[in-house]
Amino acid sequence: MTDQKIRFNDGAAYEQLMGIWSRLAGEVFLDWLAPEKGLRWIDSGCGNGAFTELLVERCAPAEVQGVDPSDGQLAYARTRRQWSGVEFRQGDAMALPFPADRFDAGVMALVLVFLSDPAKGVAELMRVVVPGGTVATYMWDMDGGGFPLGALLTEMRAMGIASPLPASMNASRMEAMEKLWSGAGAVSVETREITVQRTFASYEEFWSIGLKSSTVGPALRGLAPGDVEKLKERVRDRMQAGEGSLTFSARANAIKGARAG
Numbered sequence: 001m002t003d004q005k006i007r008f009n010d011g012a013a014y015e016q017l018m019g020i021w022s023r024l025a026g027e028v029f030l031d032w033l034a035p036e037k038g039l040r041w042i043d044s045g046c047g048n049g050a051f052t053e054l055l056v057e058r059c060a061p062a063e064v065q066g067v068d069p070s071d072g073q074l075a076y077a078r079t080r081r082q083w084s085g086v087e088f089r090q091g092d093a094m095a096l097p098f099p100a101d102r103f104d105a106g107v108m109a110l111v112l113v114f115l116s117d118p119a120k121g122v123a124e125l126m127r128v129v130v131p132g133g134t135v136a137t138y139m140w141d142m143d144g145g146g147f148p149l150g151a152l153l154t155e156m157r158a159m160g161i162a163s164p165l166p167a168s169m170n171a172s173r174m175e176a177m178e179k180l181w182s183g184a185g186a187v188s189v190e191t192r193e194i195t196v197q198r199t200f201a202s203y204e205e206f207w208s209i210g211l212k213s214s215t216v217g218p219a220l221r222g223l224a225p226g227d228v229e230k231l232k233e234r235v236r237d238r239m240q241a242g243e244g245s246l247t248f249s250a251r252a253n254a255i256k257g258a259r260a261g
Contacts, residue, residue: 011048011076013212019050021148022110024196025252026054029109029138032192033256038062039104044093044125045111049077055107056083065098067091094120098128105129108137110252112177113166122184131261135186138194138254142172146251148198152210155234156219159227163219177255186257194252203241207232 037060043052046066055064063085068074069092077088091097093108094117106125115121125135140147147153156163170176174191181189200206211217220228239248 011073014048016209017212022050025194026051028194030058042103042106044108048073049080051109096124100127101130102128105134112139112171113168116167118168118171122180126184126259129259133259136256138252139172141251141253142169148250151238152235163215174253181257187260189257191255197249199247203246
């Protein structure tokens with residue numbers, strides 16, 4: 001993922017924080033795409049390989065190339081099971097290291113808002129897929145309240161605790177995605193919302209995992225312990241979390257289209 005402020009370098013922490021969420025949404029996303037088996041895929045902004053793994057398990061691809069700028073994320077991705085035809089390499093989603101017409105399908109999973117120029121990222125996916133090839137993404141509805149850590153970030157802002165924002169927050173909106181896909185010349189464009197639920201053993205588990213965020217953790221390190229505890233209780237109240245397990249929903253916007261032939 002590419003952004004001047006937010007870096008995802010710890011693949012293991014990302015797995016706990018967002019990899020599980022990504023797979024939950026990715027299951028629905030792939031059901032919706034309903035791709036043929038044996039395709040050549042590019043997973044742009046593959047991160048720690050959470051969606052890549054799902055892609056391999058569900059779609060029996062002939063090949064998957066995962067591209068991400070983070071060495072730490074890629075190192076974690078390479079610890080996943082070894083698959084024939086799967087390769088992870090360092091690269092930029094806005095300047096993919098492949099020639100045109102290289103893949104049958106291109107995807108970005110939870111990437112779009114972290115690109116400084118989302119239009120360039122979509123255009124690059126269009127460039128490297130064959131005419132008629134699928135280009136698709138899903139992204140948490142950041143502006144519309146769909147982000148899994150939305151309650152935490154809202155209370156941080158209410159307390160005046162600064163944390164970096166994704167480079168292109170508005171790109172998570174459905175209308176913005178539609179504009180990006182039409183601007184890239186996509187045809188047969190379709191959209192949908194994806195709502196998923198995740199259960200944590202307790203609010204304490206949710207809180208401890210939330211601190212692994214590359215935006216939340218650093219922002220809280222300089223706070224007095226009392227302020228951290230105050231934030232923790234404000235988030236608990238917002239989420240109406242009691243004793244025992246905690247289940248809540250997150251919502252993503254998804255779009256798919258084909259490169260014009």
